[in-house]
Amino acid sequence: MPQIMASGILTGAFVSGLGLTNLITVANTVIPDSVVRGLQLGMGFQLFKAAMKMLPNKGEVSWEYEHWLAWNGVCLCVCVYMYIFIYVHHTHARAHTHTHTHTH
Numbered sequence: 001m002p003q004i005m006a007s008g009i010l011t012g013a014f015v016s017g018l019g020l021t022n023l024i025t026v027a028n029t030v031i032p033d034s035v036v037r038g039l040q041l042g043m044g045f046q047l048f049k050a051a052m053k054m055l056p057n058k059g060e061v062s063w064e065y066e067h068w069l070a071w072n073g074v075c076l077c078v079c080v081y082m083y084i085f086i087y088v089h090h091t092h093a094r095a096h097t098h099t100h101t102h103t104h
Helices: 002-020 023-030 033-054 065-070 072-101
Strands: none
8 A cells, every 4th residue: 555655646746747847748749649548548457457456356256246246336437438438439530520521
């Protein structure tokens, strides 16, 4: 637990330093959006993996009633991920169609 707290504090301090020195704008121009999104997705999966280890039975699937109740967070997470992927895909597809239909 102290490692998690330390990493959160150091990450917050680093990002705050970037924001206060205005170096975040330099980072935004140098680092492509695809890299940022890939890092976010990877971190999301790592956090999901860490959360699974905190579940009863260390995330192993069990069909017992008591263990199934602990999986409601997993089911909610899967539903949220599905919603996000569908929403992002729909928004991207609509924006892509909109830009191609109104070109002059």
